[in-house]
Amino acid sequence: MKFAITLRLDCATDRSLHEFRAQLSASASIHDSYSTHVTLAAFDAEVQPGDLWRGLEDFAARWSRIPITLSGLGIFPGVRPVVWAAPAANYILIKMQRELCKLLDGINVYDAFNENCWIPHVTLFTKISNFSEAIESASLKWRPIHGFLEKFDLISFPPVEVKHSMLLKM
Known part of the structure; x- marks a missing residue:
């Protein structure tokens, strides 16, 4: 089974990103119903989500x-x-x-999430019909967005299904 460990953005930040995406919907889109997030790790594992969560819950x-x-x-x-x-x-x-990478020692985390390769990011678009138009429009309309990463999730994919979730402390 494929798993990912993510941090979801707060509702106001999620809304701001969805509004930004909507401005560019003619040239780019995303087909992901899961909330905006930063993925901390992704991997294949033959474990039950509950067993995996027991190790992650104290960490979160x-x-x-x-x-x-x-x-x-x-x-x-x-x-x-x-x-x-x-x-x-x-x-x-x-x-x-x-x-988290140290905690997951022994699990084959995808290379992109190795602590020496990981690039923190929030995916905006994965399907782009007119790349140059989308990039030009996005770069002209982009403004910095301030928010919080506030929810720690264990998900399986595809399709995305939240297996376990915890709100981080305020």
């Missing part, structure tokens, strides 16, 4: 919600490029992801 309980500023845009190039919101440097987020 130690953390408070994390302030985040989505300061710019980035692109993962490829046949199907991905446009994403880039968070400003955030020591707490990096520390959390590195500690």
Whole structure:
């Protein structure tokens, strides 16, 4: 089964990102019903979600919600490029992801989530009909967004299904 561990953005920030996406809907879209988030780790594992969550629950309980500023845009190039919101440097987020990698030692976490490769981001678009138009429009309309990462989730995919979730401390 494929799993991911994510941090969901607060409702106001999620709404701001959806409004930004709506401005560009003619040239780009995303087919993901799951809330906006930062993925901390993704992996294949033959374990029951409840067994996995037992190890993660204590980890999640130690953390408070994390302030985040989505300061710019980035692109993962490829046949199907991905446009994403880039968070400003955030020591707490990096520390959390590195500690999570240590906790998941022994689980084959995808290379992109290795602590030396991970790029924190919030995916904005995965389906882009006119790439140059979408990028031009996005770059002209983008403004920094301030918010919080406030919910720690264990999800399975595809399709996305939240298996366990915990609100981080205020």
